[in-house]
Every structure is written in structure tokens, then in C-alpha cells.
Amino acid sequence: MQARVVRVEASKEEVTIEILEAAFTLPITVHADYVRELKGVEE
16 A cells, blocks of 8 residues: 655654545554655655
């Protein structure tokens, strides 16, 4: 599953993401340990 990072809260170690495969955008906040960077993907 791929998502776009919307916001990073370093103090809480949380990131807010939007799932790219979803039919509509719904911001989801998850712990930073559950997120990994894809190499070669640029905005």
C-alpha cells in the first residue's frame, strides 16, 4: 500500500498520511515505525 505523507510530528514520532489507492482522501495518523521511504520516488 502506498501513501503520501502530509505531516510529520517529530515530537510524538507520528506521521499523517493519505492512502493513494483510496477512493477519497482521508488523513490517517500512524506511528513513524510503520512508515518506510520508497527509493526513487520524487514529488
